[in-house]
Amino acid sequence: MVIEIDTPQGPARAHVDAVAEPVGALVLGHGAGGGVSAPDLVAVSDAARAQRFSVALVEQPYRVAGRRSPAPAPKLDEAWIAVVNHLREDRLAGLPLVVGGRSAGARVACRTAAATDAAAVLCLAFPVHPPGRPEKSREDELDAVQVPVLVVQGTADPFGMPSAGSGRKLVKVAGNHSLKGGLDELAAAVREWLPGVVPSRAGR
Numbered sequence: 001m002v003i004e005i006d007t008p009q010g011p012a013r014a015h016v017d018a019v020a021e022p023v024g025a026l027v028l029g030h031g032a033g034g035g036v037s038a039p040d041l042v043a044v045s046d047a048a049r050a051q052r053f054s055v056a057l058v059e060q061p062y063r064v065a066g067r068r069s070p071a072p073a074p075k076l077d078e079a080w081i082a083v084v085n086h087l088r089e090d091r092l093a094g095l096p097l098v099v100g101g102r103s104a105g106a107r108v109a110c111r112t113a114a115a116t117d118a119a120a121v122l123c124l125a126f127p128v129h130p131p132g133r134p135e136k137s138r139e140d141e142l143d144a145v146q147v148p149v150l151v152v153q154g155t156a157d158p159f160g161m162p163s164a165g166s167g168r169k170l171v172k173v174a175g176n177h178s179l180k181g182g183l184d185e186l187a188a189a190v191r192e193w194l195p196g197v198v199p200s201r202a203g204r
Contacts, residue, residue, distance in 0.1 A: 007082035010061035029105030040179040047187040120197035128160030
């Protein structure tokens with residue numbers, strides 16, 4: 001099911017795949033120049049549904065409008081919060097929400113985790129720093145998240161390798177920023193991690 005959702009930055013789009021008797025929901029955003037059909041997002045969606053999580057893949061307004069260049073971070077965050085709040089009140093009502101995304105989408109999910117009342121955050125290929133610029137670290141965005149975090153990172157990612165931390169699990173898989181070389185390991189990590197972040201419902 002594809003839903004168009006109004007946000008302060010224009011219409012966004014959510015591709016919602018509900019499961020029977022869900023224990024939770026996973027809401028994922030895309031990378032800066034990519035879309036919701038990225039292989040890692042597809043692999044994670046399949047893994048989440050296998051664990052009885054309904055899944056929503058969110059297209060930011062700039063992508064819906066046909067632009068490839070992302071909006072500034074505050075506008076991305078504002079649109080994302082509007083979409084997650086809408087889904088929480090509509091298609092995903094009553095479910096604990098895990099939020100996340102790949103690359104830039106992971107950054108958005110981290111920055112807004114508190115505002116969206118996320119139960120946990122899933123980061124695919126978190127861009128720790130621009131390629132070749134380790135001094136421009138964005139790891140503070142990960143550090144600020146106060147709920148469980150899973151980061152899945154390619155061992156050859158030019159955007160860097162985050163550290164593990166309190167409440168943060170780091171899984172390294174073969175490959176680069178696309179994660180295409182480690183899709184099986186990625187899916188396995190998600191299947192193992194997801195049920196544990198909503199323990200009060202996972203055993204139902």
